[in-house]
Structure formats: structure tokens, C-alpha cells
Amino acid sequence: MPKLDDTHTVSRIIKRLEELEQDVEVSAKDFRAVLTQEQHDAYERAWVAQQALRKKKRARTKAEELELGWKSKREVRIQTLKAARDEAWNNIEAVWDKKLFDAEVRQGRIYFDSLNQALKEGKDQRSAALFANNELTRAGLRRLDGQIVHSLLPREREIRRMEDLIIARIRNKMSDEELEQIAIAEGIELDALKKDIKRILKENGEK
Numbered sequence: 001m002p003k004l005d006d007t008h009t010v011s012r013i014i015k016r017l018e019e020l021e022q023d024v025e026v027s028a029k030d031f032r033a034v035l036t037q038e039q040h041d042a043y044e045r046a047w048v049a050q051q052a053l054r055k056k057k058r059a060r061t062k063a064e065e066l067e068l069g070w071k072s073k074r075e076v077r078i079q080t081l082k083a084a085r086d087e088a089w090n091n092i093e094a095v096w097d098k099k100l101f102d103a104e105v106r107q108g109r110i111y112f113d114s115l116n117q118a119l120k121e122g123k124d125q126r127s128a129a130l131f132a133n134n135e136l137t138r139a140g141l142r143r144l145d146g147q148i149v150h151s152l153l154p155r156e157r158e159i160r161r162m163e164d165l166i167i168a169r170i171r172n173k174m175s176d177e178e179l180e181q182i183a184i185a186e187g188i189e190l191d192a193l194k195k196d197i198k199r200i201l202k203e204n205g206e207k
Contacts, residue, residue: 009034009088009095011162017081020074031077035084043080050076093170107141161204168200 012034019026032040050071059065071079114135118128133143171179176190183193 010085010092010166013081013085013088017078017085020078020081023074026077031081035080039080039084039087042083043076046076046080047073092166103141106139107136107144110135110139110141111144164200165204165206168197169206171197172201 016026016031016034035043050073053068054070057068059068059070111132114132115128118131119125123131129145133145133147136143171182171193174182179193180190183190186193
């Protein structure tokens with residue numbers, strides 16, 4: 001199973017949020033797992049404040065509970081997850097920039113280390129390049145020869161789909177100038193990039 005990182009934070013928070021909103025029980029461990037230490041500390045403070053409020057002001061009806069600002073533990077959890085979701089969305093672009101940069105650095109290191117290893121073992125340039133690209137595939141990174149290998153497990157495919165969707169959402173909010181820079185970096189036409197963004201959003205039921 002691929003390792004989860006900060007780029008999966010939004011989808012993990014949304015999953016727990018949807019479960020709570022549908023009144024599905026979420027364990028304390030699963031709830032804690034999608035929050036930072038600061039976010040969980042804020043949740044603890046909010047729940048302590050609610051308990052103090054209940055002791056200070058009594059309510060006899062649901063209407064009085066609402067008027068006094070009473071919240072159940074589930075409601076405090078939902079409030080916490082919504083705030084965490086919004087914070088994660090605000091940070092997602094920076095998170096992806098770092099991941100893409102790290103992936104490019106790792107991709108280059110693996111490729112050239114593997115290429116040099118193969119050449120030292122007596123392989124010709126073509127065979128060494130094929131070996132290096134195969135090493136990229138094994139590492140779950142994009143090959144430099146443009147070949148696409150469909151060898152992902154269902155879980156990996158789902159994570160890749162979520163990654164593509166998040167990137168498409170971010171790019172859909174960018175200006176033409178920003179998209180043009182991305183298109184140049186990826187070696188494609190701007191119109192092709194825009195069509196790809198629309199395709200991914202449409203495939204996931206978004207506009």
C-alpha cells in the first residue's frame with residue numbers, strides 16, 4: 001500500500017467529515033489521525049468549554065440548548081473537521097509544489113544512479129536507459145522515456161485519481177498566465193492542458 005502523505009490530507013478529512021455528518025461512528029483514533037496536534041488541541045479546548053457551558057447553564061429543551069450554544073461531541077468534531085478541511089485546502093497548493101519538487105529530485109537521482117550503475121556493468125546506452133526507466137517504474141515515478149505502465153493496484157489507482165482531481169481543482173482556479181507556465185514546463189499546448197483539466201473534473205462529476 002502506498003504511503004499516505006500531506007497531499008492526501010484533504011480527502012482523509014472529508015471522508016471522516018462525511019461519516020460524522022451521516023451519523024456513522026468514528027473512533028477517537030481515526031478522528032485524531034487526520035488532525036495536526038494544534039487542531040486536536042483546539043478540539044479538546046472546544047469540548048472542555050462545552051462541558052463547562054453545560055454545567056453553568058441548564059437547558060430543558062432542544063430550543064434552549066441551541067439558544068445557549070450547546071453542542072454535542074459529534075457537533076464539535078464536525079466543527080473541528082470543517083476548520084481542518086478549510087485549512088488543508090488553503091495549504092494544498094504549497095503541499096503539492098513541495099511534493100512535485102521532491103518527486104523530481106528523487107526521479108533524477110534514481111534515474112542517473114541507475115543509468116550509471118548499468119553503464120558500469122557493461123550495458124550499452126540504450127539498455128542502460130531502459131534499465132533506469134524501469135527503476136523509475138518500480139519506484140512509482142514517471143518514466144523519462146514517456147512510456148506509461150499500467151501496473152497500479154486498485155488502492156494506488158484510487159489515490160492517483162484523487163491526486164489528479166486535486167491538481168485539476170487547483171489548476172482550474174489559476175489564471176491563463178499561470179496555466180501557460182505549467183503548459184510550457186510540461187511541454188504541452190495551453191488548450192490541451194485546459195481540456196485535460198475539464199476532462200478530469202467532468203469524470204469526477206465536477207465542473
